[in-house]
Amino acid sequence: MNLCVFGAGRIGSIHTDNVALNPDVSIRYVVDTFPETAKKLADKYGAKVVSTEEALADPELHGVIIASSTNTHADLIEASARAGKAIFCEKPIDLDIKRVRECLETVEQAGVICCIGFNRRSDPQFAAIKEAIKNGSIGELEMLSLTSRDPSPPPVEYIKVSGGLFRDMMIHDLDVARWLLDEEPVEVFATASCLVDPEIGKAGDVDSALVTLKTASGKLCQISCSRRAAYGYDQRVEAHGSKGMAQITNQLESNLVLSGDNGVVAQKPQHFFLERYEAAYRIELNNFVDCINGKAQPVANTHDGVQSIVLADAALASLETGKAVIL
Amino acid sequence: MNLCVFGAGRIGSIHTDNVALNPDVSIRYVVDTFPETAKKLADKYGAKVVSTEEALADPELHGVIIASSTNTHADLIEASARAGKAIFCEKPIDLDIKRVRECLETVEQAGVICCIGFNRRSDPQFAAIKEAIKNGSIGELEMLSLTSRDPSPPPVEYIKVSGGLFRDMMIHDLDVARWLLDEEPVEVFATASCLVDPEIGKAGDVDSALVTLKTASGKLCQISCSRRAAYGYDQRVEAHGSKGMAQITNQLESNLVLSGDNGVVAQKPQHFFLERYEAAYRIELNNFVDCINGKAQPVANTHDGVQSIVLADAALASLETGKAVIL
Amino acid sequence: MNLCVFGAGRIGSIHTDNVALNPDVSIRYVVDTFPETAKKLADKYGAKVVSTEEALADPELHGVIIASSTNTHADLIEASARAGKAIFCEKPIDLDIKRVRECLETVEQAGVICCIGFNRRSDPQFAAIKEAIKNGSIGELEMLSLTSRDPSPPPVEYIKVSGGLFRDMMIHDLDVARWLLDEEPVEVFATASCLVDPEIGKAGDVDSALVTLKTASGKLCQISCSRRAAYGYDQRVEAHGSKGMAQITNQLESNLVLSGDNGVVAQKPQHFFLERYEAAYRIELNNFVDCINGKAQPVANTHDGVQSIVLADAALASLETGKAVIL
Amino acid sequence: MNLCVFGAGRIGSIHTDNVALNPDVSIRYVVDTFPETAKKLADKYGAKVVSTEEALADPELHGVIIASSTNTHADLIEASARAGKAIFCEKPIDLDIKRVRECLETVEQAGVICCIGFNRRSDPQFAAIKEAIKNGSIGELEMLSLTSRDPSPPPVEYIKVSGGLFRDMMIHDLDVARWLLDEEPVEVFATASCLVDPEIGKAGDVDSALVTLKTASGKLCQISCSRRAAYGYDQRVEAHGSKGMAQITNQLESNLVLSGDNGVVAQKPQHFFLERYEAAYRIELNNFVDCINGKAQPVANTHDGVQSIVLADAALASLETGKAVIL
Structure with missing residues (x-):
């Protein structure tokens, strides 16, 4: 299973480390506005640093992990949904409820998996x-x-x-x-x-x-x-x-x-x-992988x-x- | 110190037992609408069963413990205050805030001690x-x-x-x-x-x-x-x-x-x-006795x-x- | 029930205060080598300060509380047992096991109640x-x-x-x-x-x-x-x-x-x-009174x-x- | 760092999973008397199933994890020590103190690292x-x-x-x-x-x-x-x-x-x-790797x-x- 990570900061790295523990998972792409941050995480897992468009254009990419800044969540969800990718997105989807509802519609129309990172x-x-x-x-x-x-x-x-x-x-x-x-x-x-x-x-x-x-x-x-x-x-x-x-x-x-x-x-x-929800972060990414594999439903949708x-x-x-x- | 107990039911008995542990305290009167209930408690402490008026008329009575039903509290507080007696009254003073304020005025005018039984x-x-x-x-x-x-x-x-x-x-x-x-x-x-x-x-x-x-x-x-x-x-x-x-x-x-x-x-x-606040009941009556003796202020006034x-x-x-x- | 207290020190006072809470109990005598110590406790309960012999000679004395120094326990137990009095004695009976066994024999022959103060x-x-x-x-x-x-x-x-x-x-x-x-x-x-x-x-x-x-x-x-x-x-x-x-x-x-x-x-x-076993001290003296009244067996014999x-x-x-x- | 695992049973598998989390570690060999058990664990990590002698003869093998039955520990420790390999051995070394001392001598003479699996x-x-x-x-x-x-x-x-x-x-x-x-x-x-x-x-x-x-x-x-x-x-x-x-x-x-x-x-x-010492098992194998890398001393030697x-x-x-x- 090939995944792309949007956002290679602290929480993006944690999600990547966790999901990479799964032997079936391959981190294929890392996208980040800071090339150095992206490269560091990409190198750790043999991934490529690419643009959002390049990543989503890959038909062999199965899913995306959205851990970039909040104001980018909605756009990335929509683009990923349209590209037919399974989505794991950090909370919140957006601060504006209208924008959140729009997103939801796009996701529903696309019929893709969309897990929201409510770690509790x-x-x-x-x-x-x-x-x-x-x-x-x-x-x-x-x-x-x-x-x-x-x-x-x-x-x-x-x-x-x-x-x-x-x-x-x-x-x-x-x-x-x-x-x-x-x-x-x-x-x-x-x-x-x-x-x-x-x-x-x-x-x-x-x-x-x-x-x-x-x-x-x-x-x-x-x-x-x-x-x-x-x-x-x-x-x-x-x-x-x-x-x-x-x-x-x-x-x-x-x-x-x-x-x-x-x-x-x-x-x-x-x-x-980070300490308190260490196990939760591991488990929520497992849930995402299980959703992609058709073995589970999103814990938070x-x-x-x-x-x-x-x-x-x-x-x-x-x-x-x-x-x-x-x- | 001579005290009168109004209300010889469960909570009245507890207050009486507690205050009677004090060697300076003498339970002089018990008042209850049920003569038998009154007699039982009075006998335990060598007290007399009397009417409210008789009790309050005694110039050697120092204080009253009001543990009768809630609807009698305000009247007994006022009567006791006018008679110049120190008062310990179970909460609440009355369910009607106007009546409560009236009472307060009478107590203030009389300048008597008035402790309210907030056991916590x-x-x-x-x-x-x-x-x-x-x-x-x-x-x-x-x-x-x-x-x-x-x-x-x-x-x-x-x-x-x-x-x-x-x-x-x-x-x-x-x-x-x-x-x-x-x-x-x-x-x-x-x-x-x-x-x-x-x-x-x-x-x-x-x-x-x-x-x-x-x-x-x-x-x-x-x-x-x-x-x-x-x-x-x-x-x-x-x-x-x-x-x-x-x-x-x-x-x-x-x-x-x-x-x-x-x-x-x-x-x-x-x-x-009764179990949880056993110590509190003892301590609040000690506070009442200390107030009468001029050694303390009411814990709740x-x-x-x-x-x-x-x-x-x-x-x-x-x-x-x-x-x-x-x- | 009339009791005599041997030893009016700290633990003797505690035992006396506790046993005196019982309305059936009257503290009749206090014995202590220090007359002032004896008098202070005796006055509190309207008791007389007497000698061991005087106390034990009283046919109306029902029991004794032995709270004097350890080296006097065995003698007082024996004398009290011979006088037919119920005994509550602080632990230990004696530091010498032979002396302890002698005591036990005397108590058994006398057939009196003998409670040992194992507070736990x-x-x-x-x-x-x-x-x-x-x-x-x-x-x-x-x-x-x-x-x-x-x-x-x-x-x-x-x-x-x-x-x-x-x-x-x-x-x-x-x-x-x-x-x-x-x-x-x-x-x-x-x-x-x-x-x-x-x-x-x-x-x-x-x-x-x-x-x-x-x-x-x-x-x-x-x-x-x-x-x-x-x-x-x-x-x-x-x-x-x-x-x-x-x-x-x-x-x-x-x-x-x-x-x-x-x-x-x-x-x-x-x-x-003193703080930890406050309740225990009260309860063990209640047990002694209950033993005298034939309602209980000694908790520790x-x-x-x-x-x-x-x-x-x-x-x-x-x-x-x-x-x-x-x- | 290339490692060999002796004993592919329950505890051997746990140690292997834990040590394999380390990106520097490669599981090169698995040795077990049951070929199927060995193969299963070896396959998981791309390791070879070999004999003890073959494994220890490899000059590129850095260390061994001994998780076989207790009666094989001492022999494997000695063989590994003579081959100059770093050793992690489950407790106990042997049930016979003489045999334990012999082992110790061989290890000391060889000057190799030897960690004992006292998980606490x-x-x-x-x-x-x-x-x-x-x-x-x-x-x-x-x-x-x-x-x-x-x-x-x-x-x-x-x-x-x-x-x-x-x-x-x-x-x-x-x-x-x-x-x-x-x-x-x-x-x-x-x-x-x-x-x-x-x-x-x-x-x-x-x-x-x-x-x-x-x-x-x-x-x-x-x-x-x-x-x-x-x-x-x-x-x-x-x-x-x-x-x-x-x-x-x-x-x-x-x-x-x-x-x-x-x-x-x-x-x-x-x-x-297995549940209680899950973290301990991970940490003790990290210590072994750190010992081989010269960064730590054995927690238990x-x-x-x-x-x-x-x-x-x-x-x-x-x-x-x-x-x-x-x-």
Whole structure:
């Protein structure tokens, strides 16, 4: 199976390393606006550095991995879809919901596979709680609580082009909420503050936010997000059902516990997404390969890509109006 | 110090047993609409069964413990205040905020001590997280998360006279939020469902609710309440600050852990409030005695009693309008 | 029920406060070599300060609590037994096994109740693991592991008269081992070092010790003792059976957990025995009162007092010879 | 770097998969008494199936991985050493200490690298506690406690050729003890029983054992081993020092926690060594490659291989005599 990688930066390299572990996979092309970055990754796997057009013109290319900057995602998805290639695209598809919907249409018309990189869905811990909910371990699901805190805020320059906390960061949690609730939210309320870095506020964004979701059947979900957590990346889920509660907690740096004068000290959570979702990145690329081989369905598809943006936009609208947005 | 107990039921007996542990305290009177109930408790402590008027007329009576039904609280507070007695009253003062404010005025004019029975404030675990926030262990407080779930719903007959989930149950959490935030909320949003027992819905109440609070300085708080938790009483707090997170978790029935075929099994949380807040009940009555002796201030005072009802009413209003209520 | 307390020091006061909570109990006499110490405790409960002889001569005295120094225990037990009084005696009965056996004989001849103050047996956590073993939660018991560490060593002056680590400190764990194994050990091996305080070594004692026990049926038990634990009093039990493992861990100062730069920090274990066994002290005195009232059997009896000394002596003998001692 | 694998069974395949992840490594030969087993693994990596002699005669072969049955280890080590190849050998070198010493001599004379597969030393959790002890987190190390329990006993046929519990299973723990104590034990005591499977007893072995070690400086160590743990593979370490305690606990199947009617249920420990030491197997082979490249020293060397057998033999001797064996 021949693949092309768009974007040879940090996350593009991780996806390439992971997918290349598969003995059936050959990295044929690398495309990047920086030729040196492209060459370095291409050399590692004996791939060629080419243009987007050259890559997509190859009838023996089976799929593409889109890990370039967010503003290129939609164009690359469309071009790849038209060329009939299977697509793995990092989230989000686009910050503009109209553009996202256009993309979706093109993908549907082309009938190609399109996996969206919502890494939580492939993480073993998130998979464990998904399975627990699904298999009835907690009875009928009633309430969900998601905690999502980054260790520290990104540079303000990034914030400005990111789409803001709801579309850039909480989009993961909104997707997790939909996935675990197994039902679309119909009511969205958001409140937020700028408590971490006043520069984020000046850039028109918030850094601390609470979102409340409600589904048609009355299931409730609360999401708590912050750009700061002195103790590391905080990624927890709690699900309440008629028969009990399921929780997943943070993965710690090690399970060493030191007891001394200052208390009983466990290690910090793994620092950030690269460490925390290391396994998830491997598994989501396996899913992509399995989809191409006809053995699996996308863990997160284009519809999921659309709906997460719909929810993020609703949260933003609620924040501006002080009202719950009804979908 | 001579005390009178109004209401000799379950919670009245607990308060009496606790306050009687104090060697300086003498239980002089017990007042209850059921003479037999009154007599049983009175006999245990060599007290007399009398009417409200007789008790309050005694110039040697120093204080009263009001543990009768909620609809009698306001009248007893006023009568006791006018008689110049120190007051310990179970929460809530009244379900009607106007009546609560009237009471407050009478108490203020009388200048008597008036402690409100918000048991969480006297609980050693809640005190530990209050202290951690206060002493800067987590830097500047930013976000708060309260989880409050009863093991099972009360009878619908109780629900009907209780004032509903917000005024009866979540009022504790709203008070805890104010106490830990150390700042009044200015924005309240609520969403809720009836997921546990349809009879509760028929009675016009909800059994599952999420509330979001925001203070003037931008601090955020989320409260999750449910009338059901298959694993027992769930009472947790999580506070996020600029330097880290503080959490208190449930007290378990014992710290026995059994590892076997079915996993690593810890014991359930203590079943309900009588077990969970056993120490808190002892400590809050000590506070009352210390207040009478001039050695302490009320842990929760009449102002706290008012504000918790204000927040509960705001949550109800938000639930009805789908908008955040601005205070 | 009229009781006399021998020894009005710290532990004597605790026992007195606890037993006096029982409405049926009247503290009639306090005996102590220091008249002031005796008077202070006696005044608190309206008791008389008398001599041992006077106290035991009172036909209306039902029982005695022996909390005086270890070297007086055996004489007081015998005198009380001959006077027909029910006895609660702090461990150990005596440091000399011959003297212990003599005592036992006198008590048996007198046919009086004699409870030995092995506090672990009355502790709710230890009771929980005892019950788990008994009710088959872990199948057939196979191996036991006891950890027992004091926060810091006692003064060397105390060490010199204490009987040493095995008879003074580990005696509790040896008793717990017998109690939980529910079978007498037949093989005892000990190894030990002086690692905490060289003065303890100079006084002829050790401060760090490992003991291994084996019962006739082949059950194995290991005990780890140390006079030092920087994190507080360490009192843990682990029991392995054919169907799983049961564990009890330390009771922490509170369940507050602080996550920050330096990790995820839980509170230290409760500092020492007075805090850790607060509930146990209350419960063991209730057991004594229940024994006098004919409602219960001693949680730990004279036979237990004897056997714990037998094991401590065997451990000492093993330490000297480098061989397992066969009982 | 060209490598040969001796033994293409389960553990041989794992080592081969792990070492082959290294882009510099080429699997040149596979040797196995079963041609089909050899061919399967060889085909996966484009290697040749050859005889031991053919493999070792290749001057371009840099190293060998010995994962064949225990009774072939010593011969293969010697042959490989004489051929000047770097060696990675699964533990144990041999069950007979004389044979082990012979091997060591040959390896030393040949001056080749020889890594012994004590997987715990390469495990991230064990590495974390090793580092904590080394960097003074718990002050001066005083006492060590190792728990090692297999989920279920191997077939009796395996027991018969395994060398018994001490040389087959506890050898890992004896090596960990030496490694963490950073000092040779001078006193060894063992006691043991057959509690899990009477067939093991009939085969002359035990299935439950306690070993106590003491070093020259007085450090103490206890090891608890069993062939059974209903909850899965139990691999824990606890180290006590002058300033506190360090612990590592089991890795669980996931961090999902389910709270319900039956308690607060965490997942079981990972089932057995293949899951638990997955990372360790990868890391120990990286160490081997790094040793060949001159970038590292063996994590466990031949001396460690010898000393672990010395301790296992001492434990056996102690078990037979009932005395501590002095080394």
